[in-house]
Amino acid sequence: xxxxxxxxxxxxxxxxxxxxxxxxxxxxxxxxxxxxxxxxxxxxxxxxxxxxxxxxxxxxxxxxxxxxxxxxxxxxxxxxxxxxxxxxxxxxxxxxxxxxxxxxxxxxxxxxxxxxxxxxxxxxxxxxxxxxxxxxxxxxxxxxxxxxxxxxxxxxxxxxxxxxxxxxxxxxxxxxxxxxxxxxxxxxxxxxxxxxxxxxxxxxxxxxxxxxxxxxxxxxxxxxxxxxxxxxxxxxxxxxxxxxxxxxxxxxxxxxxxxxxxxxxxxxxxxxxxxxxxxxxxxxxxxxxxxxxxxxxxxxxxxxxxxxxxxxxxxxxxxxxxxxxxxxxxxxxxxxxxxxxxxxxxxxxxxxxxxxxxxxxxxxxxxxxxxxxxxxxxxxxxxxxxxxxxxxxxxxxxxxxxxxxxxx
Numbered sequence: 262x263x264x265x266x267x268x269x270x271x272x273x274x275x276x277x278x279x280x281x282x283x284x285x286x287x288x289x290x291x292x293x294x295x296x297x298x299x300x301x302x303x304x305x306x307x308x309x310x311x312x313x314x315x316x317x318x319x320x321x322x323x324x325x326x327x328x329x330x331x332x333x334x335x336x337x338x339x340x341x342x343x344x345x346x347x348x349x350x351x352x353x354x355x356x357x358x359x360x361x362x363x364x365x366x367x368x369x370x371x372x373x374x375x376x377x378x379x380x381x382x383x384x385x386x387x388x389x390x391x392x393x394x395x396x397x398x399x400x401x402x403x404x405x406x407x408x409x410x411x412x413x414x415x416x417x418x419x420x421x422x423x424x425x426x427x428x429x430x431x432x433x434x435x436x437x438x439x440x441x442x443x444x445x446x447x448x449x450x451x452x453x454x455x456x457x458x459x460x461x462x463x464x465x466x467x468x469x470x471x472x473x474x475x476x477x478x479x480x481x482x483x484x485x486x487x488x489x490x491x492x493x494x495x496x497x498x499x500x501x502x503x504x505x506x507x508x509x510x511x512x513x514x515x516x517x518x519x520x521x522x523x524x525x526x527x528x529x530x531x532x533x534x535x536x537x538x539x540x541x542x543x544x545x546x547x548x549x550x551x552x553x554x555x556x557x558x559x560x561x562x563x564x565x566x567x568x569x570x571x572x573x574x575x576x577x578x579x580x581x582x583x584x585x586x587x588x589x590x591x592x593x594x595x596x597x598x599x600x601x602x603x604x605x606x607x608x609x610x611x612x613x614x615x616x617x618x619x620x621x622x623x624x625x626x627x628x629x630x631x632x633x634x635x636x637x638x639x640x641x642x643x644x645x646x647x648x649x650x651x652x653x654x655x656x657x658x659x660x661x662x663x664x665x666x667x668x669x
Contacts, residue, residue: 285554285666286339288535289367291322292546292564293348297381301415301485302443304477306346306548306566315355318547323362325545330366340373340532347402349382353390360394373531375400375439381418383426388433398437400470401426406457410446413491415481427464437528439468444506445499446474447491454506462513467528471506472521473499500642507638520594520641537591539584541666552579557664559584581608581659586652593648598628598635608663610656619651 294306295315330336341363348356375398376391383401391399405411406420430438440461444454461469476483476493485491494502507517515523519537522530535542544551544564551562559579579587585608592599601612612634613620620627626640626647640647 285541286337287333287553288340288342288532288540288542289326289338290532290542290544290549291326291341291343291363292544292549293322293343293345293351294318294547295345295350296347297350297379298415298417300417301413301482302474302477302480304480315351319351319355319359319362322546323359323366326363327366329543329545336368338368338371340535341367341371341375342532343376344400345377347379347382348376349378349387353387357390357394360390360396364394369395371395373398373437375530375532377402379418380423380426383429385429385433388429392434392436396436398439399430399434400439400441400468401430402441403457403461404441404443405446405449405453406460407449407453410443410449410453413446413448413482414443424460427461431464437468438464438466439470439530440466441470441472442506443472443474444502445494447494449494449502451502451505454502455509458506458509468522468524468530469510469515470522471503471510473503503642518596520596520644537595539588539591539665554666559665581661581663582655582657584608584663584665585610585655585659589651590648593636593644593651596635596641598633600632601629601634602632603667606667607665609660615656616651616654619647619654622650623647 292306295318351359374396376396377400379402403423404414404416406423408420411418411420442454442457442461458469476486482491486493507523510523511517514525516526517523518529519533522533524530539552541553542551543553544562547564548566549564551560553560553562555578561577561579563577585604588604588607589599592604599612604610605612623636623640626637626643628635628637636644636647
């Protein structure tokens with residue numbers, strides 16, 4: 262019987278052995294690390310400006326996917342998501358060649374195929390090309406329609422360019438659309454975001470992601486905060502802004518199904534739900550992460566950021582404490598919460614006896630309905646505090662005999 266170390270060496274030396282079978286659909290994330298200009302708040306791995314790496318990185322991504330799928334020939338691919346970076350910033354001919362190569366290796370029955378785009382890259386030939394390669398969902402980073410807010414965020418676009426992109430989408434794109442917005446930007450008022458939402462909803466998107474600005478270490482925006490040239494909005498203003506936007510979206514038929522995500526019926530992000538439900542996913546490209554089944558455990562693969570060596574990922578079998586924590590961190594983001602029976606089927610625990618203190622202390626904010634344990638709206642505003650409390654109760658002696666994933 263191989264020990265853990267030898268198993269990981271086997272996986273690493275062969276890049277990927279067969280880890281997925283037909284019982285476990287897998288989703289695929291593809292990281293395109295290029296941007297025309299990096300935004301001031303962004304800490305995702307990306308390279309701004311033109312790059313001589315374009316072709317070589319795209320070829321390596323295709324090689325990585327080919328290798329994974331060759332080792333798993335009966336793989337059932339559920340969703341594909343191309344993110345970054347800004348995939349839409351690639352030269353059109355390179356992007357089309359890349360999508361053609363993907364078509365040659367991916368199954369044809371992918372349920373949801375999403376690509377992230379920026380407004381300044383939208384034009385009719387671009388949209389026609391995406392549709393011809395079976396992309397059926399666009400996620401556009403609007404962030405704001407207010408010029409002052411865009412300036413603070415250091416976005417490489419304008420209100421005019423975004424409105425032009427929206428008109429182009431309305432005329433030339435019949436598939437699913439999601440828009441991203443950012444709230445709690447220094448100087449931003451609730452009325453600014455409500456006006457943005459009012460404009461965006463005229464274009465009938467099926468999905469809206471509404472994010473609160475976070476100041477990530479090492480970003481230009483955080484440096485300005487530390488220098489005192491900008492100031493955070495107050496917690497009260499942040500909560501009021503998000504509540505106001507939530508109310509507006511719900512009044513207009515958008516259901517909040519995750520802490521930052523809203524959709525009309527049937528338009529939830531299938532790919533993102535894979536992450537929140539902790540189902541298997543494979544990541545290709547620099548800095549991409551995978552969580553895939555290996556000997557009934559969860560194998561975590563982290564691709565290096567160095568584009569010349571990202572095929573040589575770091576492999577780790579996730580221990581039971583860490584993996585249980587991930588289930589709680591992801592699950593409680595969802596409005597429906599965690600499925601108690603599912604978690605108890607994966608881990609050798611009883612949720613209510615294991616987390617007695619946290620459940621008692623948060624009883625006013627917790628709901629148990631049809632097998633799901635969730636936070637109410639007030640509790641979600643304090644999600645980080647709740648997660649800190651429940652993390653402290655994870656047993657240090659939690660047995661390692663968890664079994665993942667569950668059969669579909």
